[in-house]
Amino acid sequence: MIYTIAFGKGGTGKTSSAAALVNYARMQGRSVLAIDADPQANFTYALKGNPASPGLFDILTDRAQAADVLQHTQQTDLISAGLNLAAGEQAIAGRPGRDFILRDALKDIRKKYDLIVIDTQPDLNTLLINALSASDAVLLPMQANSFSIMGLYQMQETISQVRRFCNPGLTVAGIVLTKYKPRQTLAQDMRESIVQQAQAMGTKVFDTYIRENVAVEQAQALQQSLFEYAGNSNAATDYRKLFAEMQI
Numbered sequence: 001m002i003y004t005i006a007f008g009k010g011g012t013g014k015t016s017s018a019a020a021l022v023n024y025a026r027m028q029g030r031s032v033l034a035i036d037a038d039p040q041a042n043f044t045y046a047l048k049g050n051p052a053s054p055g056l057f058d059i060l061t062d063r064a065q066a067a068d069v070l071q072h073t074q075q076t077d078l079i080s081a082g083l084n085l086a087a088g089e090q091a092i093a094g095r096p097g098r099d100f101i102l103r104d105a106l107k108d109i110r111k112k113y114d115l116i117v118i119d120t121q122p123d124l125n126t127l128l129i130n131a132l133s134a135s136d137a138v139l140l141p142m143q144a145n146s147f148s149i150m151g152l153y154q155m156q157e158t159i160s161q162v163r164r165f166c167n168p169g170l171t172v173a174g175i176v177l178t179k180y181k182p183r184q185t186l187a188q189d190m191r192e193s194i195v196q197q198a199q200a201m202g203t204k205v206f207d208t209y210i211r212e213n214v215a216v217e218q219a220q221a222l223q224q225s226l227f228e229y230a231g232n233s234n235a236a237t238d239y240r241k242l243f244a245e246m247q248i
């Protein structure tokens with residue numbers, strides 16, 4: 001199963017959710033590959049990878065095969081991102097088949113893993129299309145605010161384009177609300193409208209939301225699994241509940 005974690009707006013908890021998914025699946029005894037498709041390399045950092053090593057850039061630009069760039073960190077197997085990934089995106093922009101490079105690159109190694117998790121950046125560009133074209137499902141982490149609702153419309157449009165032209169089998173696992181403040185009335189109201197919006201789009205908002213919790217940022221700063229760093233924290237509790245709800 002290949003999951004892309006995506007949302008067309010910055011800072012919505014994509015990388016945090018992707019890292020939690022990797023760490024959770026590993027705790028369940030699954031073999032997991034993490035792929036960082038964001039030049040910011042936050043996922044690489046959070047999983048204690050090396051952004052300077054060969055990674056996704058080398059795959060996209062035909063410099064290496066996926067198996068050659070695998071990193072084995074304390075937390076997971078990883079195909080890293082580095083700042084050169086932005087240049088890689090531009091390098092492939094005019095190439096025929098540019099949307100399918102990652103899908104093809106994973107053909108040989110995808111069977112080795114129970115789960116592959118791809119973290120993406122907020123731009124709706126070729127890196128994101130590569131991730132979505134290679135995936136079975138997409139998880140959409142978003143915040144319960146009005147700007148995110150605008151991002152949701154754009155995301156939906158991108159997903160339908162990908163389904164039409166690149167990957168008809170792509171499913172939307174659902175929307176997860178992140179950095180959520182359950183006691184805030186505005187957040188509750190926003191949640192209601194996102195639930196309705198999701199229904200209109202033929203998808204759903206997971207019952208489980210991820211509460212705002214500083215442990216997420218602390219674990220990332222220390223490059224540790226959230227579940228090991230603060231297993232009893234609100235965020236760890238919520239992510240466990242979410243992944244159970246998703247039947248990971």
Ligand SMILES: Nc1ncnc2c1ncn2[C@@H]1O[C@H](COP(=O)(O)OP(=O)(O)OP(=O)(O)O)[C@@H](O)[C@H]1O
Nearest residue numbers: 010011012013014015016122179211212213216217
């Ligand atoms: N549940 C949470 N509670 C508190 N802070 C959080 C939570 N989830 C994420 N954060 C923090 O919010 C910031 C943005 O989160 P994250 O990097 O996961 O978002 P992103 O969608 O990957 O961002 P980008 O679009 O830049 O890739 C980070 O500093 C992260 O530590």
Ligand SMILES: [Mg+2]
Nearest residue numbers: 014015038042
């Ligand atoms: Mg990110």
